[in-house]
Amino acid sequence: MSTLIKGGTVLSPAGGVPADVLVEGEQIAAVTAPGVFGTADIVFDATGKYVLPGGIDAHTHMEMPFGGTFSSDTFETGTTAAAWGGTTTIIDFAVQAKGTSLQSTLDKWHEKADGNCVIDYGFHMIVSDVNDSTLKEMRTCIDAGVSSFKMFMAYPGVFYSTDGEILRAMHQARETGGTIMMHAENGIAIDELVAQAIAEGRTDPVEHGYTRPSALEGEATSRAITLARVTGSPLYIVHLSAAEALSAVAEAKDAGQNVFAETCPQYLYLSIEDLAKPGFEGAKYVASPPLREKKHQGDLWRGLRTNDLSVVSTDHCPFCFKDQKELGRGDFSKIPNGIPGVEHRMDLLHQGVVAGEISLGRWVETCSATPARMFGLYPRKGVIAPGSDADIVIYDPAAKQTLSAETHHMAVDYSAYEGFELSGKVDTVLSRGKAVVSPSGFGAKPGDGKFLPRDLCQYLG
Known part of the structure; x- marks a missing residue:
């Protein structure tokens, strides 16, 4: 199963560049200049949006x-x-x-x-x-x-x-x-x-x-x-x-x-x-x-x-x-x-x-x-690059939202940020290539997440 995310701005610690991201199965296969790949089994149009590695x-x-x-x-x-x-x-x-x-x-x-x-x-x-x-x-x-x-x-x-x-x-x-x-x-x-x-x-x-x-x-x-x-x-x-x-x-x-x-x-x-x-x-x-x-x-x-x-x-x-x-x-x-x-x-x-x-x-x-x-997960996680897990967020910086306990998904009866008006919102989330959040709803189930044995810290000499 191939997935193409096209037209977005791919973010990294160095900033953002226009690029398309091709996913094959659970991993990122390629990050290319816009338009290199014409189609895939699933296509997400990220025009005007950021494409960033899933949060940890x-x-x-x-x-x-x-x-x-x-x-x-x-x-x-x-x-x-x-x-x-x-x-x-x-x-x-x-x-x-x-x-x-x-x-x-x-x-x-x-x-x-x-x-x-x-x-x-x-x-x-x-x-x-x-x-x-x-x-x-x-x-x-x-x-x-x-x-x-x-x-x-x-x-x-x-x-x-x-x-x-x-x-x-x-x-x-x-x-x-x-x-x-x-x-x-x-x-x-x-x-x-x-x-x-x-x-x-x-x-x-x-x-x-x-x-x-x-x-x-x-x-x-x-x-x-x-x-x-x-x-x-x-x-x-x-x-x-x-x-x-x-x-x-x-x-x-x-x-x-x-x-x-x-x-x-x-x-x-x-x-x-x-x-x-x-x-x-x-x-x-x-x-x-x-x-x-x-x-x-x-x-x-x-x-x-x-x-x-x-x-x-x-x-x-x-x-x-x-x-x-x-x-x-x-x-x-x-x-x-x-x-x-x-x-x-x-x-x-x-x-x-x-x-x-x-x-x-x-x-x-x-x-x-x-x-x-x-915490010993890089480069499997934390980066949009070939060979990394396809944990990808398409983020709409122009969207508006208001935080509230009435709309959040946490199992708690209040929000510490009740009424906060925010600029930007998650549009689509891929977890190892699977769309778990999209405009059409939630696509994950218990057991989709896997335990990650971690290596040693990579920042320490």
């Missing part, structure tokens, strides 16, 4: 246990929503519980995802129990195609690792070629601030932001970078939200250290003002790190332009307002942490192009090409 969301949490409940998107609903938004690959987190092995954790997440995803997927491993057995299993995970390991400087008693435990894991990552991903917030200090707030009767959702100040994200990020420098380990900072943390990353990168960071759309567009909405509405915006003051947003956009921020992911971790976020009425510390967004990442970052914050090349680079390289 390297940070999602489907069916994740948290605070006595689970994130509301299953692997089926979450990958369906992702596809509607132009994302053709997710990398989700397998969550090690204390006292369990990494292998049993990975097996459990395979059971959740296998046969249920409509697009391709991979896994990172959350390491919450550092011991000799776990450290040995890191190599086993790499052999199984899971080459990145997330650790936490937050959530004492749940995911938290001491500096010594982080040091041991970083040594192992250096030896095996794995990548350490870090949730960098000073959890010990944060827990003390939370306890003080509750004791003083300050229990509204906005206190989640006040008790997790940006300085404590900056401190933890600097500490993680120092530990990585001591061990020689690469380091990837997840969901960076604050100027202080960005400054630490930029300084390390300028010094030649293998330190990278991602940010998320919520930190570019939402703020602590949303957390402060009245009537418990702020609970919808509780995530960690928390939403910051708007002054941080300019620094984050600048970081995306300069490559101090390398990737844009979502940290998609949806909890319904009713019955889930409401668990924290009267005690903000019990509100499940997470904001839905896997469906809107590509669109929201395109607004940065519209506003002149980033170029078309950086849009593709931060949402597709760099996550593919960073």
Whole structure:
């Protein structure tokens, strides 16, 4: 089966060029000057539209246990929503519980995802129990195609690792070629601030932001970078939200250290003002790190332009307002942490192009090409080139849309971006050559998505 995408502007990190794309089966066969191929079994006219590699969301949490409940998107609903938004690959987190092995954790997440995803997927491993057995299993995970390991400087008693435990894991990552991903917030200090707030009767959702100040994200990020420098380990900072943390990353990168960071759309567009909405509405915006003051947003956009921020992911971790976020009425510390967004990442970052914050090349680079390289999927994913998987998005920059819970496909009862009016919209999405989204509707089913064993990071020497 051949597919021809003709008349569009093909995007890469270098920018856009007029070109046609020929797909044979599941792979891209050719990228040519317009008009070289006259026809194919299926033809998409992309005149006036962008043609870009499918998005890779390297940070999602489907069916994740948290605070006595689970994130509301299953692997089926979450990958369906992702596809509607132009994302053709997710990398989700397998969550090690204390006292369990990494292998049993990975097996459990395979059971959740296998046969249920409509697009391709991979896994990172959350390491919450550092011991000799776990450290040995890191190599086993790499052999199984899971080459990145997330650790936490937050959530004492749940995911938290001491500096010594982080040091041991970083040594192992250096030896095996794995990548350490870090949730960098000073959890010990944060827990003390939370306890003080509750004791003083300050229990509204906005206190989640006040008790997790940006300085404590900056401190933890600097500490993680120092530990990585001591061990020689690469380091990837997840969901960076604050100027202080960005400054630490930029300084390390300028010094030649293998330190990278991602940010998320919520930190570019939402703020602590949303957390402060009245009537418990702020609970919808509780995530960690928390939403910051708007002054941080300019620094984050600048970081995306300069490559101090390398990737844009979502940290998609949806909890319904009713019955889930409401668990924290009267005690903000019990509100499940997470904001839905896997469906809107590509669109929201395109607004940065519209506003002149980033170029078309950086849009593709931060949402597709760099996550593919960073997490061992390139050139199978993240590029429109012969031999690569035909994960392709046809994007209409002239289309208009308004985001709303009434129209999104995520299994959550609110939108963090309710009423946002956007320029640009996904027109057609191919996943390994199959049209999963098109003007005629949705064409994928559970099981179409395949597990992706990943190589080591390609950005690290």
